[in-house]
Amino acid sequence: MSRQLLQTYRQAATEVPDLGDSRRAWRRGRRQRRVRIVGAPIAVAALSAAVVVASTQQPWDGAAPEPTQPQRTERTVEPTRSLGAWIPETPEIGRPAPIGALMYVACPDGCEVMLRRPNGSELPLADVAPEAAAAVDAAGVEAVGLSYDGQWLGVPDGDGYVLYDLSGDAPPHRLASHDGSRWTMVGVGSFNWSFARWEDGRVVEYATGDLFEGGGIPQHFDVPGDWTTRPLEHTGDGVLVSEPVATDGPPSSWPRLTSVDATWLTVLRGTGVRPGTTSSSGVRDLSALLASDETLAGPRGVYVERTGPIGSAEMDWPTVYVFDQDDDTRTPIGAIVADDREPAGGWRFAVPESTVGDTWRVLGSLRAESLAVAHETADATEVVRIDRDGSRSVLQRLPAGSQVILPGASPIG
Amino acid sequence: VADQFDDFEAFFLAHRRALSRTAYFLTGDDDAAEDLLQSALAKAAAKWERIAHTASPRAYVRQAMLNEMRTRWRRRQRLVEHALAELPEDRDQADVAREVADRQALGDALRQLTKRQRAVLYLRYYEDLSEHATARALGCSLGTVKSQTHHALERLRAVAPELLREQPAREVSE
Numbered sequence: 001m002s003r004q005l006l007q008t009y010r011q012a013a014t015e016v017p018d019l020g021d022s023r024r025a026w027r028r029g030r031r032q033r034r035v036r037i038v039g040a041p042i043a044v045a046a047l048s049a050a051v052v053v054a055s056t057q058q059p060w061d062g063a064a065p066e067p068t069q070p071q072r073t074e075r076t077v078e079p080t081r082s083l084g085a086w087i088p089e090t091p092e093i094g095r096p097a098p099i100g101a102l103m104y105v106a107c108p109d110g111c112e113v114m115l116r117r118p119n120g121s122e123l124p125l126a127d128v129a130p131e132a133a134a135a136v137d138a139a140g141v142e143a144v145g146l147s148y149d150g151q152w153l154g155v156p157d158g159d160g161y162v163l164y165d166l167s168g169d170a171p172p173h174r175l176a177s178h179d180g181s182r183w184t185m186v187g188v189g190s191f192n193w194s195f196a197r198w199e200d201g202r203v204v205e206y207a208t209g210d211l212f213e214g215g216g217i218p219q220h221f222d223v224p225g226d227w228t229t230r231p232l233e234h235t236g237d238g239v240l241v242s243e244p245v246a247t248d249g250p251p252s253s254w255p256r257l258t259s260v261d262a263t264w265l266t267v268l269r270g271t272g273v274r275p276g277t278t279s280s281s282g283v284r285d286l287s288a289l290l291a292s293d294e295t296l297a298g299p300r301g302v303y304v305e306r307t308g309p310i311g312s313a314e315m316d317w318p319t320v321y322v323f324d325q326d327d328d329t330r331t332p333i334g335a336i337v338a339d340d341r342e343p344a345g346g347w348r349f350a351v352p353e354s355t356v357g358d359t360w361r362v363l364g365s366l367r368a369e370s371l372a373v374a375h376e377t378a379d380a381t382e383v384v385r386i387d388r389d390g391s392r393s394v395l396q397r398l399p400a401g402s403q404v405i406l407p408g409a410s411p412i413g
Numbered sequence: 414v415a416d417q418f419d420d421f422e423a424f425f426l427a428h429r430r431a432l433s434r435t436a437y438f439l440t441g442d443d444d445a446a447e448d449l450l451q452s453a454l455a456k457a458a459a460k461w462e463r464i465a466h467t468a469s470p471r472a473y474v475r476q477a478m479l480n481e482m483r484t485r486w487r488r489r490q491r492l493v494e495h496a497l498a499e500l501p502e503d504r505d506q507a508d509v510a511r512e513v514a515d516r517q518a519l520g521d522a523l524r525q526l527t528k529r530q531r532a533v534l535y536l537r538y539y540e541d542l543s544e545h546a547t548a549r550a551l552g553c554s555l556g557t558v559k560s561q562t563h564h565a566l567e568r569l570r571a572v573a574p575e576l577l578r579e580q581p582a583r584e585v586s587e
Contacts, residue, residue, distance in 0.1 A: 005538040005566075008576045009438065012519040013539075017443065019433040020450040022425035026418050028451070029458025 021158070023182070027140045083167040085123060086115040087150045087407075097150035097407035099366050099395065102383060105141045106399040113141060116396055129153070131172065132164035141403045145185045147193060148408035154185055154193065161185070161195060175207060183207075188408050286320065288344040289336050295323050296336075319365040322348070332362045335371050337388075349386055364409025372406055421461050425454065428471045435475055438535040439482055441523030453477035479536075479550055482528050522573035530565035533558055 087101050100118030103125065105111050113125040113136050126133035135155040136144055145154040153164045159177035175183050181199035186206075197205040286296065322334040338346040349371040352360045363372040366385060372395065375382040381402040383395045398404070425432075436446035436453075453474045457464060464473045523531050529551070536547040537558075548558045569576060 004577050005534070005569075006541070008519055009535075009539040012438075013434045016430075016434045016437045016446075018429050019436055019443070019447045020425065020429060020454055022422045022454065023418075025425075025451055025454030026421055026458045028455040029461070 023156075023158075024138075027143065031140065083128065083151060086117060086128060086166070096148055096367075099370075099385070100383075101150055101407060102396060103141070103144075103146055103153075103405040104381075104398050104402045105136075106402050113137065116398070118395070120396065129164055129166050129168070132166065135162060135164070141405060144405055145188050145193065146405050146407045146409070147188055150407040152193075154188075156183070159183065286336055286338065286345050289346060289348045290322060293324065294333070296320055319368070319371075320346075321362065335362060335365060337365075337368055347388065349388070350390060351386065363404055364406045366406075372409075374402075374404055376400065417461055417465070420465055421458060424465075424470050428474075432471065432474055432478075434539075435535070436478055437520070438523065438539055439478060439528075439531055441520045441526075441531060443520075449478050449481060450474075452481055476550070479532060480552075482532050483552060518573065519576060522569055522576055525572045526565050526568055529553075529557075530561050530568065533561040534565050534569075537562055 087097050098118045100116075102116050103113060104116060105113045113133050114122045115125055115128065116122040124133065125136065132153050132155065135157060136153070139156045143156045146152070147154075151165060151167055153166055155162050155164065157174065159182040161175040161177075161183040163173045163175075165172075175195060175197075177183055177197065178199070181197050181204065183195050183197050186194040186196050193208070195207045196203045197207070290296070318338050320336045320338055321332050322336060324331045324333045334349055334351045336346045336348045351362060351371070351373055352375075354360050357378055359376045361374045361376065363374050363383065366372050369388040371386045373384050373386060375384050378400060380400050381398040381404065383398065383404060385393050385395050432450055432453075433446070436450040437443070440446045440449055456477045457470060457474050464470050523534075526534070532551055533547060536542045536550055537544070542550065544555055544558045544562075548555045551558070566577075
């Protein structure tokens, strides 16, 4: 009997399909973990709130101005199926979404993805783009990217990536993957965004989508098989990679980025002669702005955003994220705006230090001289604007534990 | 975080086949197996730092699936058992013989069992565990394992006797 049944099982076993999705399981598991981790300190903080408040660890630095409150934070749902119901239509190339516009979800499971306007009113994403809302719900909001102007939403779909036009003018466009490979977002620019397709630990393809000319449909650039490139930064019109950015002429003349170690973002020369890459020049040594345990290299490369409107003076001031190296984990803790006019090569935003029950997390740059951070307490998630002079203002107040996506900010880390 | 995910994904790819089989034999259904495995993988992901360096992360995921099944049957969310009379009465023996080689036949039969019976049969006859080990894995008594095994086999004999007939051997890969 046992032999017969074992034989039956084994025969059937050969035909069982491969089940499971590691990426989705990882996201789901880490969300559950995050909720547990966040929940514990909140409980501790609630018990010792009086002590914490009275201690020297004030939630706001006494030297900094008190935050201003948002003009209106009450929820006013206006279900209108158009992009204009969220942010003004932006036909002008490079025009950013207004500061304060954002996407968020209040809890990991079961909460609607909401679009919040600068004035505090909001509407469900499902009212504007039901298909996109379902996709975000399945993928997890932390994995999505929102274009600089707020019109395009990028959502991972298995190993692929889908671009949704929130204006409804264009059908979704899917970046199809192949077996054993997956797409990741490299960055969002003022008029395009970039993706990298990974296979066996190396990038084999880049795609850059022009959000206006191509309607978000990317142009693809295969990476030659002997290149060992990694995406280093999204540059506004392409991706800067770590190995030759052009192979015209003798190898000695190839423009290449030579170093992306802990403190340097160095380009010896670059002439932007190849599709999918870009002109980039100069040597940026930002080590003076970094502590010994900090790095510019995140898990998927160097995160650089150019957030200024096209043609503006801010356009060429890239914002580079700073990561804290703690064991094997790299956490974004700050940002540096590279500015050759500064002796140190740029200047750094001072993000407040997190304490138990009172954490600060970098969300992305708003403009060259302002950074958005999430300030999480037991009561709320505040989206706070930090300006170069250190002043802070609350842009939005959201339910505690909310996850936030800013227009123009790609997933960090 | 990326390194941890890479580690997790490497584990998943290395054991996907085996874990898929476990999930399928515990449920007898592709969709239910997918849900069961995803749930167990998510639990592993949440504790990955802790279990990654244990002797067997795969054992953790397997046990998570067994625990989930145990939770479900304790909630008395049993599948509706189809009456024998609902099965075709004039099944052609040649068709039956062909079906035996198809996992669908086993899946159909497994779905005639309760969740606990499926788990007992899987552990006893596929993983070749002793009755004591099966009882430990399922957190139940030895008597329960014996009685559930008896009832499960009796049920299989009734609904799909062809599954218990000896078939030509076929190579099985891990």
